[in-house]
Amino acid sequence: MNKYLVTGGAGFVGSNLVQELIKDGNEVVIVDDLSMGDLNNLKNVDSNKYTFYQRSITDKQFMEELLVKENFDYIVLLAAVASVADSIERPYETHLINQEANIDIIEAVRKNKLTPKKVYFASSAAVYGDEPTLPKKETSQIKPLTPYAIDKFASERYLITYGKLYNIPTVTTRFFNVYGPNQNPSSPYSGVLSIIQDKLQKNTEFTLFGDGEQTRDFVYVKDVIQAIRILLEDERAVYDVYNVATGTSESLINVIHHFEKNMNKELQIQYYPARVGDIKYSAADISKLKALGYQPEYDLARGLKDYITHS
Numbered sequence: 653m654n655k656y657l658v659t660g661g662a663g664f665v666g667s668n669l670v671q672e673l674i675k676d677g678n679e680v681v682i683v684d685d686l687s688m689g690d691l692n693n694l695k696n697v698d699s700n701k702y703t704f705y706q707r708s709i710t711d712k713q714f715m716e717e718l719l720v721k722e723n724f725d726y727i728v729l730l731a732a733v734a735s736v737a738d739s740i741e742r743p744y745e746t747h748l749i750n751q752e753a754n755i756d757i758i759e760a761v762r763k764n765k766l767t768p769k770k771v772y773f774a775s776s777a778a779v780y781g782d783e784p785t786l787p788k789k790e791t792s793q794i795k796p797l798t799p800y801a802i803d804k805f806a807s808e809r810y811l812i813t814y815g816k817l818y819n820i821p822t823v824t825t826r827f828f829n830v831y832g833p834n835q836n837p838s839s840p841y842s843g844v845l846s847i848i849q850d851k852l853q854k855n856t857e858f859t860l861f862g863d864g865e866q867t868r869d870f871v872y873v874k875d876v877i878q879a880i881r882i883l884l885e886d887e888r889a890v891y892d893v894y895n896v897a898t899g900t901s902e903s904l905i906n907v908i909h910h911f912e913k914n915m916n917k918e919l920q921i922q923y924y925p926a927r928v929g930d931i932k933y934s935a936a937d938i939s940k941l942k943a944l945g946y947q948p949e950y951d952l953a954r955g956l957k958d959y960i961t962h963s
């Protein structure tokens with residue numbers, strides 16, 4: 653049994669991870685200010701099995717005291733303003749959360765000479781921007797185009813460099829398009845699959861931006877959890893960054909057809925021009941992660957089936 657800190661543990665990826673960690677008998681402490689997360693995401697978990705603090709990770713003193721008091725085995729940094737649009741609207745505020753707070757956490761680890769087995773940070777494929785060469789490898793050109801992408805890249809680099817310089821085992825990932833239970837469909841910038849699912853359920857109209865031929869590597873959240881756990885536990889995964897995806901991209905229109913088949917419903921689609929800044933094609937090279945034993949278990953058909961069953 654290990655003691656985990658999960659920031660953003662009531663959020664989409666966080667809540668899915670916490671469920672698995674608890675299932676395996678680990679001790680889990682969650683810090684989440686519920687600005688994006690929701691305790692309802694943890695409804696399937698016995699609340700006696702985790703400690704929950706409704707605090708912002710920007711509360712530096714609280715975070716430092718917690719880190720010192722609990723002396724975690726693993727620190728999992730998932731708390732973030734997960735919306736690119738928000739980062740454009742509130743660049744400084746999101747910067748404090750998406751970058752500064754994470755540096756403060758790793759600095760508290762350094763300053764207090766804490767010795768976690770691993771500190772993990774979730775970065776994003778947004779760091780690759782719109783440079784068109786595909787598939788994206790971890791060594792591909794970095795071209796962050798938004799405050800969100802800049803902060804994700806900076807935090808990723810801080811974590812890796814702090815780790816190397818001060819001997820704190822750190823590892824980071826770049827998520828591609830993650831989908832699954834507990835993804836909140838409420839904003840137009842929420843993951844497109846959560847929006848489609850919501851529209852199908854409510855029989856309301858879905859706005860498709862572009863011609864539907866845009867492609868994405870949609871990765872099911874359970875595969876993301878598999879990746880995170882490998883990276884936490886494998887000692888070879890240190891001071892480094894890994895793409896997290898399936899290695900296969902699908903067009904949005906194909907995904908919609910899969911969904912319709914699975915839910916036995918037709919989606920009402922209204923076509924709009926492509927969003928400004930939208931990337932037409934996205935694809936990931938995941939060979940680096942696969943070399944550690946990662947094997948995505950959910951292709952789109954299986955992932956969607958599981959998603960529909962669990963939401």
Ligand code: UD2
Pocket residue numbers: 734735736776777778779828829830840841842843844845847859860861862866868904927930931
């Ligand atoms: C993803 C990330 C974003 C950033 C970006 C970097 C998510 C939710 N977003 O944005 O944070 O990392 O990659 O490239 O993972 N769409 C519609 N109708 C809708 C919503 C979306 O047609 O109601 C389209 C959208 O224009 C895009 C595709 O669906 O072509 C995927 O959209 P998304 O927002 O789920 O993800 P993406 O790849 O734009």
